[in-house]
Amino acid sequence: MKLRILTSLAAVAVLAACQSEPTVEYEIQSVDAHRFAAIFEATEGTPTADDLRAGYLDGAGRGVEIFTPHRIRDAQHLASVIAARPELYRRGIDVCLPLADDSNDELNRIYAGLKEIFPEETLPDIHVVFGAGNSGGTADADAQVLGLEVICAIEDNEADIRARYRHMFxxxxxxxxxxxSPAATEIDPLIAYSIREGFPDYIAWRVTGVAPDAxxxxxxxxxxxxxxxRFSEDRATLNAAIANGTPYAQASDEMQITMRNWYANYRAAPEGWPYEMGYWMGRQIVTAYMDNAEDEAEAIATLLTFEDPLEILEQSGLAELASQSPE
Incomplete structure (x- = not known):
């Protein structure tokens, strides 16, 4: 299955908005990242939990607040990760933080493109922070947050880091x-997760003109x-477990292992595979769904609020491909 080339007038308009001078005025919020950098420097790369609590976590802004519960966790956990991998934070401070501070024009070009697609939405603030080495980014309704030490670990050079920022913006x-929609996940977890991640990757492709992760x-x-x-086989495994009475919200070990073939598998993907292949699968479904849509605005609204992943799969025309019987 070949990646479709952007040919629609809407897509061309979005790319034109991204390539023109930015008109939306947003600024990357990096105050807390600089607070972290100051502590790291003052302690020669060996901050204690007390150092981090007093100088970074206490009194931090919205980005650290979003990153704390499931990523940073607490000062003790963060201190232990820094002690184990100080080089991640050294490079994040020296390389990724300055590049983030220098990316406001790129952010505003991306945001101009997003306003073309989502004219009624309020664009979130963007924060860059240092986390516990386990997340390159996440989002809440009012803000998105990028984890600098992870981005610097994933990308090798300035051009790739800047491309990663544009994609994540x-x-x-x-x-x-x-x-x-938790209900959508219980209908068909692999399809639901794939649409949930494939749609943002589809939009990133549209506004940047570059396929995520070349x-x-x-x-x-x-x-x-x-x-x-493989996608069809793993989908069948997950759906059979749900049919036998195990909700995905209470996923068994087997269900979690099956899902990790496609998601949350950085450095743990199936042998020979790139990590997070579920994003690519989801983008194929979403791209086909959008190509078949008669009303683009209505299709985008459906993808933002979807409750029935099977309907989207069916309308994409890829239901048979995603439902193959084992050979």
């Missing part, structure tokens, strides 16, 4: 707009037949 913002995209296109077979 778009991808995480769509998450800020989405309505989370290496993953190239590998996936070359291995698409195998991927759809």
């Amino acid at each position: 778009a991808h995480e913002t769509v998450h800020a707009f989405q309505v989370h 290496e993953r995209d190239s590998w996936a296109q070359e291995n698409a037949d195998m991927l759809w077979r």
Whole structure:
């Protein structure tokens, strides 16, 4: 299955908005990242939990607040991660933080493109922070947050880091707009997760003109037949468990392992695979769904608030591909 080339007038208009001078005035919020950097420098890269609590977590802004419960967790956990991987934070401070501070024009170009697609939505503030080495970014309704030490660990050079920022400015913002539907996950968890992540990747592709993660995209296109077979098999495994009375909200170990073939598997993907292949699968479904939509605005609204992943899959025309019987 080949990645579709942007040809619609709407897509061309979005790319034009991104390439023109930015008109939306937003600024990346990095105060807390600089507070972290100051503590790291003052302690020669060995901050204690007390140092981090007093100088970083206490009195922090919205970005750290969003990142704390499931990522940073607490000062003791953060201190232990820094002690184990100080080089991540050294590079994040030296490389990724200055680049973030220098990315406001790129942010505003991306946001101009997003306003073309989501004219009624309020664009969230963007915060960059240092977390516990486990998340490159997340979003809440009012803000998106990027984890600098993870982005610096993933990307090798300035060009790739800037490209990652542009992608995440778009991808995480769509998450800020989405309505989370637990009911949709219980209908078909793999399809639901794929649409939930594939839609932000689709929008990021539209506003940047670049496929998210070029290496993953190239590998996936070359291995698409195998991927759809595995996707169908894992989807059937998950749905059978739900049919047998195990809600996905109470996923068994087997269900979690199956889902990790596609999601949350950085450095733990199936052998030979790029990580997070579920994002690519979801983008194929969403792209096909959008290509078949008669009313683009209505289709986008459905993808933001979707309650029935099977309807979206059916309308994409890929239901048969995602429902193959084992050979």
